[in-house]
Amino acid sequence: MEKQVTLLSSQLFQKHRQVEVVLNRSVLAWKPVEKSRKPCSGTCDSVQSYSVEVCEIVAVRKTEDDDQDAAQTGKHQKKTKQLYPYAFTVSYVRRTRQHQWRCSEVTFHCANQALCEEWVQVTNEQLSLLTNRPKSLLVYINPFGGKRHGKRIYEQKVAPMFRLAGIATTVIVTERANHAEDHLKTEANLDKYDGVVCVGGDGMFSEVLHGLVARTQNDHGVDQNQPDAELVPCSLRIGIIPAGSTDCICFATVGTNDPVTSALHIIVGDSQPMDVCSVHHNDVFLRYSVSLLGYGFYGDVLSDSERNRWLGPARYDLAGVKTFLSHNYYEGTVSFLPAEDDVGNPRDKLQCRSGCSICQHNRSSKDEHGDVSEEKEKPGKDDSSDWNEIHGKFIAINAANMSCACPRSPKGLSPFAHLADGNADLILVRNCSRLDFFKHLLRHTNKDDQFDHPFVEVHRVRKFRFEPECHKLVSLEDLSEPPTKTGYSTPLGSWSCDGEILPEVAIQVSVQCQLIRLFARGIEEQQQQQQQCVSDDPCTLCALEPTTD
Numbered sequence: 162m163e164k165q166v167t168l169l170s171s172q173l174f175q176k177h178r179q180v181e182v183v184l185n186r187s188v189l190a191w192k193p194v195e196k197s198r199k200p201c202s203g204t205c206d207s208v209q210s211y212s213v214e215v216c217e218i219v220a221v222r223k224t225e226d227d228d229q230d231a232a233q234t235g236k237h238q239k240k241t242k243q244l245y246p247y248a249f250t251v252s253y254v255r256r257t258r259q260h261q262w263r264c265s266e267v268t269f270h271c272a273n274q275a276l277c278e279e280w281v282q283v284t285n286e287q288l289s290l291l292t293n294r295p296k297s298l299l300v301y302i303n304p305f306g307g308k309r310h311g312k313r314i315y316e317q318k319v320a321p322m323f324r325l326a327g328i329a330t331t332v333i334v335t336e337r338a339n340h341a342e343d344h345l346k347t348e349a350n351l352d353k354y355d356g357v358v359c360v361g362g363d364g365m366f367s368e369v370l371h372g373l374v375a376r377t378q379n380d381h382g383v384d385q386n387q388p389d390a391e392l393v394p395c396s397l398r399i400g401i402i403p404a405g406s407t408d409c410i411c412f413a414t415v416g417t418n419d420p421v422t423s424a425l426h427i428i429v430g431d432s433q434p435m436d437v438c439s440v441h442h443n444d445v446f447l448r449y450s451v452s453l454l455g456y457g458f459y460g461d462v463l464s465d466s467e468r469n470r471w472l473g474p475a476r477y478d479l480a481g482v483k484t485f486l487s488h489n490y491y492e493g494t495v496s497f498l499p500a501e502d503d504v505g506n507p508r509d510k511l512q513c514r515s516g517c518s519i520c521q522h523n524r525s526s527k528d529e530h531g532d533v534s535e536e537k538e539k540p541g542k543d544d545s546s547d548w549n550e551i552h553g554k555f556i557a558i559n560a561a562n563m564s565c566a567c568p569r570s571p572k573g574l575s576p577f578a579h580l581a582d583g584n585a586d587l588i589l590v591r592n593c594s595r596l597d598f599f600k601h602l603l604r605h606t607n608k609d610d611q612f613d614h615p616f617v618e619v620h621r622v623r624k625f626r627f628e629p630e631c632h633k634l635v636s637l638e639d640l641s642e643p644p645t646k647t648g649y650s651t652p653l654g655s656w657s658c659d660g661e662i663l664p665e666v667a668i669q670v671s672v673q674c675q676l677i678r679l680f681a682r683g684i685e686e687q688q689q690q691q692q693q694c695v696s697d698d699p700c701t702l703c704a705l706e707p708t709t710d
């Protein structure tokens with residue numbers, strides 16, 4: 162282990178007490194010089210010593226007089242200011258409950274100006290060594306996503322933090338659907354940026370995904386229409402500021418749908434690789450999917466919800482109840498190529514968490530530059546002989562490329578699916594009674610296993626195909642127009658692809674391992690959250706107020 166060299170160590174003043182403050186390359190720590198009179202009285206037996214990892218410092222700056230005046234009104238404070246007239250403030254990530262992050266501040270007062278400036282300078286030097294942090298971002302805001310708060314959320318909660326962290330931004334408020342996608346495909350000068358941020362829901366994320374992936378393939382001469390084309394990974398990371406209706410891509414990669422938490426993950430420069438499903442109809446590229454490809458129930462919910470967009474997120478609940486009551490099923494054939502044996506299975510109870518070993522296992526198949534290494538080329542399962550085929554009548558066919566955890570279903574459609582393992586979980590719900598289907602749906606909201614029903618099966622797959630049984634029904638040619646997002650369901654049903662209706666029902670899907678990266682780190686284990694107890698003010702582990710003198 163690298164020996165930690167102390168870069169700075171001083172006795173400073175914080176909250177009217179003297180503290181020993183130490184900075185090394187990875188940690189900023191401080192503790193009262195006198196033995197703390199009031200140790201944390203919670204269960205964590207933490208003494209009053211605090212530490213913040215340098216990689217979780219948002220900014221350090223000289224504290225302006227105005228800030229000090231506002232904070233210091235009492236007699237003690239005035240005395241502090243006389244004795245220690247110079248001060249600097251460190252803003253840092255503090256973990257609160259349920260994976261939420263907040264930006265906390267601590268101010269240290271110094272007796273002399275040179276010392277204060279040295280602290281600001283040396284800490285800033287350490288921050289500038291963190292090369293994974295974005296310096297310049299291209300931001301797209303959908304002003305009509307979710308409850309239509311996107312612009313306000315960005316301006317009030319996110320922009321001030323980006324400014325604090327010294328991140329330059331170009332902000333585009335979209336004026337129409339596909340504005341962000343078109344801009345990314347053709348106009349945007351991407352060399353200027355370290356990442357792209359979307360403010361909105363899964364649909365807005367999908368626009369940025371399509372824009373970036375298409376641009377990258379174009380730049381490298383890769384034809385997206387070729388189902389077997391080796392797609393080139395995108396170099397820019399994508400950040401999501403959740404302001405949509407479902408926000409499952411944000412929720413499943415960060416652990417919460419909170420704009421401030423997402424902004425902090427962007428600022429600290431997190432990186433989470435993600436699989437992307439490519440969807441083709443014959444040899445024509447249709448769309449990419451990151452969250453849910455759903456046929457039958459979820460396709461019908463989406464088709465129906467589109468006509469009630471004005472309802473905001475509640476449109477899905479209304480459409481959900483209507484679709485549930487109509488109780489349609491669809492006949493067809495699903496064929497799939499199973500995942501390799503060593504990547505777990507959808508019921509193994511191994512949740513994808515920050516630093517997930519199953520996803521790491523696959524990371525070795527793509528190096529940092531996205532080149533394909535031997536591992537990927539090794540002879541694996543043969544595409545032709547290992548395909549399985551299932552014919553049946555299905556209420557729902559869902560391909561979850563990741564858990565799809567969201568506020569409606571905190572464990573998600575497939576709780577043990579992985580963000581970056583190169584596979585998707587294919588869930589088949591066969592025709593069953595309304596009551597049985599209701600029981601299955603209800604299990605998405607509690608701890609019970611939603612796959613533990615005789616009419617449900619689930620497979621981890623690398624590729625799959627679907628062919629509807631259309632000969633008994635109206636053929637596609639008889640329909641005057643293809644199914645559109647304007648909302649009607651056809652006798653054949655339709656696929657919802659991350660919240661967009663696909664124009665075809667017969668599709669071929671292939672999981673593209675780690676095609677993109679997000680400004681996220683996957684959901685942190687509870688333990689990872691608790692490690693920071695000593696740095697919290699107040700101590701979040703004990704949920705106590707800070708012990709002030």
Ligand SMILES: CCCCCCCCCCCCC/C=C/[C@@H](O)[C@H](COP(=O)(O)O)NC(=O)CCCCCCCCCCCCCCC
Nearest residue numbers: 362363364405406407408409453477481485570602659660
């Ligand atoms: C009985 C309660 C059952 C609750 C079941 C909840 C399951 C929720 C799984 C959600 C998976 C979400 C996957 C993500 C999809 C998104 O990409 C996509 C686009 O998002 P965006 O609008 O933010 O752009 N969103 C969606 O497709 C929305 C899916 C929402 C489905 C809600 C279904 C509600 C079902 C209610 C049934 C109630 C039966 C009541 C009987 C009396």
Ligand SMILES: Nc1ncnc2c1ncn2[C@@H]1O[C@H](COP(=O)(O)OP(=O)(O)O)[C@@H](O)[C@H]1O
Nearest residue numbers: 306307335336337338361362363364365405406
């Ligand atoms: N300015 C705009 N006007 C209308 N539609 C837009 C605009 N910007 C983006 N969209 C579209 O709105 C749809 C929904 O956006 P999203 O942000 O996902 O919200 P929600 O989660 O409520 O569906 C997306 O399909 C996107 O293409």
Ligand SMILES: [Ca+2]
Nearest residue numbers: 436562579584
């Ligand atoms: Ca996956």
